[in-house]
Amino acid sequence: MTHIHNHSNCIQTALNNASQLCSQRGVQLTDIRKQVLELIWENHHAVKAYDLLERIKPLQAAAKPATIYRALDFLREQGFIHRVESLNAFIGCCDLKTAHEQLLLICKQCNDVEERHADLVMQALAQELRNAKFVAHSKSIEVHGLCENCSQTFNEEISA
Amino acid sequence: MTHIHNHSNCIQTALNNASQLCSQRGVQLTDIRKQVLELIWENHHAVKAYDLLERIKPLQAAAKPATIYRALDFLREQGFIHRVESLNAFIGCCDLKTAHEQLLLICKQCNDVEERHADLVMQALAQELRNAKFVAHSKSIEVHGLCENCSQTFNEEISA
DNA sequence: ATGGTGATTGTTACAATATAACATATCATG
DNA sequence: CATGATATGTTATATTGTAACAATCACCAT
Ligand SMILES: [Zn+2]
Ligand SMILES: [Zn+2]
Ligand SMILES: [Zn+2]
Ligand SMILES: [Zn+2]
Numbered sequence: 001m002t003h004i005h006n007h008s009n010c011i012q013t014a015l016n017n018a019s020q021l022c023s024q025r026g027v028q029l030t031d032i033r034k035q036v037l038e039l040i041w042e043n044h045h046a047v048k049a050y051d052l053l054e055r056i057k058p059l060q061a062a063a064k065p066a067t068i069y070r071a072l073d074f075l076r077e078q079g080f081i082h083r084v085e086s087l088n089a090f091i092g093c094c095d096l097k098t099a100h101e102q103l104l105l106i107c108k109q110c111n112d113v114e115e116r117h118a119d120l121v122m123q124a125l126a127q128e129l130r131n132a133k134f135v136a137h138s139k140s141i142e143v144h145g146l147c148e149n150c151s152q153t154f155n156e157e158i159s160a
Numbered sequence: 161m162t163h164i165h166n167h168s169n170c171i172q173t174a175l176n177n178a179s180q181l182c183s184q185r186g187v188q189l190t191d192i193r194k195q196v197l198e199l200i201w202e203n204h205h206a207v208k209a210y211d212l213l214e215r216i217k218p219l220q221a222a223a224k225p226a227t228i229y230r231a232l233d234f235l236r237e238q239g240f241i242h243r244v245e246s247l248n249a250f251i252g253c254c255d256l257k258t259a260h261e262q263l264l265l266i267c268k269q270c271n272d273v274e275e276r277h278a279d280l281v282m283q284a285l286a287q288e289l290r291n292a293k294f295v296a297h298s299k300s301i302e303v304h305g306l307c308e309n310c311s312q313t314f315n316e317e318i319s320a
Numbered sequence: 321a322t323g324g325t326g327a328t329t330g331t332t333a334c335a336a337t338a339t340a341a342c343a344t345a346t347c348a349t350g
Numbered sequence: 351c352a353t354g355a356t357a358t359g360t361t362a363t364a365t366t367g368t369a370a371c372a373a374t375c376a377c378c379a380t
Contacts (some may be wrong), residue, residue, distance in 0.1 A: 028376080030328070049366070062330060069367065070329080086245040086300050088337095088366065103285075105294045116292060124284040125263075125303075132276060133308035134265045140246050140302045141285075148293035188347080190357070210336065222359060229338065230358080248337065248366095 003112075003149040010092075011041045017096040018080045027078065035059050036071040037092070040081055045111040046089035084113060086142045091115070104142045109150035163272075163309040170252075171201045177256040178240045187238065195219050196231040197252070200241055205271040206249035244273060246302045251275070264302045269310035 018037060022029040029037075039055050040047050053068045060067065072090060075081040081090050084104060091104075094115045103118035121141065129136050178197060182189040189197075199215050200207050213228045220227065232250060235241040241250050244264060251264075254275045263278040281301065289296050 028327080032329080064329095064331070065367070066331085066369095067329075074328095085302070103288065105289075105292060107294075108297065114292065114294075116288065118285070118288045121281065121284040121288050124281040125278070125301075128263065128276065128278045128281050129265075129303065129305075132265060132274065133311070134267075134274075134303065134305055135311045136303045136305040137268065138304045140300065142245070142300045143285075143289065143294065143296045144298045145289075145294055145296040151293070151295045188356080192358080208336085209338080224358095224360070225338070226340090226360085227358075234357095 003147075007043070010044075010094075011038070014041050014080070014092050014096070018075075018078070021078065021080075021096060025078070027074075032056075032060060032063075032067060033071045033074055036068065037075055037080060040075075040090055041092045044091070044113060046084045046087045046091050046106065046113050048087075048089050052090075082115070084142060085140045086144065101139050102141070105147065106142060106144045107147035107150050108144055109146055109153075112147060114147065163307075167203070170204075170254075171198070174201050174240070174252050174256070178235075178238070181238065181240075181256060185238070187234075192216075192220060192223075192227060193231045193234055196228065197235055197240060200235075200250055201252045204251070204273060206244045206247045206251050206266065206273050208247075208249050212250075242275070244302060245300045246304065261299050262301070265307065266302060266304045267307035267310050268304055269306055269313075272307060274307065 015034070015037065018034075019029055035056055036052055039052050049065070049068050049072060052072075053063055053065060056063050056068065072081065072083075076083060076090075079093060079099075080096060081092055082102060082104070083090055084106065087106065091113045093102075095117070100117055101122050103116045103121060105114040105116065107113070118141070125139065125141075175194070175197065178194075179189055195216055196212055199212050209225070209228050209232060212232075213223055213225060216223050216228065232241065232243075236243060236250075239253060239259075240256060241252055242262060242264070243250055244266065247266065251273045253262075255277070260277055261282050263276045263281060265274040265276065267273070278301070285299070285301075
């Protein structure tokens, strides 16, 4: 994801792919699950569960914490979203077509989260795990800092 | 850390180094902070804040959540402990002498957390961040799975 | 269509994690 | 001792996440 882009494409692609994968897998993309996925995809920020709860209430008056957490559990099991461990928050997955591990770049300034496959990092990590004789089940690689756009803005402010 | 080791060495080293670094830095390793650090070092498991709270109460009857979280904040600022983001928990740092980024291997079976420097992983990650033009402020790399000892045990159980 | 079964959602209650705000006490130092 | 900075006490509350059980819905076989 670059800073400026046609975000409605992001949303449409994510929802279409999710819908298609659910059909293939024989699982249900119910209204609640689809609405939560849409809310997560409103932008590229990490979203908090209780923010989702507030934002889904106009659509689902009966929504409670469990409503959201169940939908999030489902979307995670299906690989449609990732949990950002260091923020207790969630983002939409940018590549539903390929099984993958991801590097998350989390901008402190604009709050965007960029997902990268970072194959060379994953290879180095796989080697390190072999060295350690550690059998991995799941991996979380998260970096906090400033994205390209925000660090440029910051530098411009300094020199101004 | 290997599975079987003289853990009192781990504790002594950690406390001695912390004490020495606090003197050098002109900061105070108060009773509360030292006790929290000792409690964290009781083993190599990740420790929860409220577990620490219960366990410090015999020593600090007035302890409240803020007591623990302040001590944890201090110990983190000084680099004496790491936060395990994916567990909302804390572990003692195994190398107080060197500034470093760490890979955390978290065993689901025995709950031990192994800290590794994983220099090659960090190098690959640094390159990836340059590619992404992302300015990193902090990094969290955490892997959940089975440690060497526990995966062996598991295999033995299977074949038995 | 009907009934059974598993999946999904509703609902209530609560557990677990973390911070804010302000008062009090302690420490280092001149 | 007086002072300001650091550390702790205290109360209250915010945030994040689950447990448990009831009700409903989707799907399939009769
Ligand atoms: Zn987009
Ligand atoms: Zn940014
Ligand atoms: Zn040890
Ligand atoms: Zn283990």
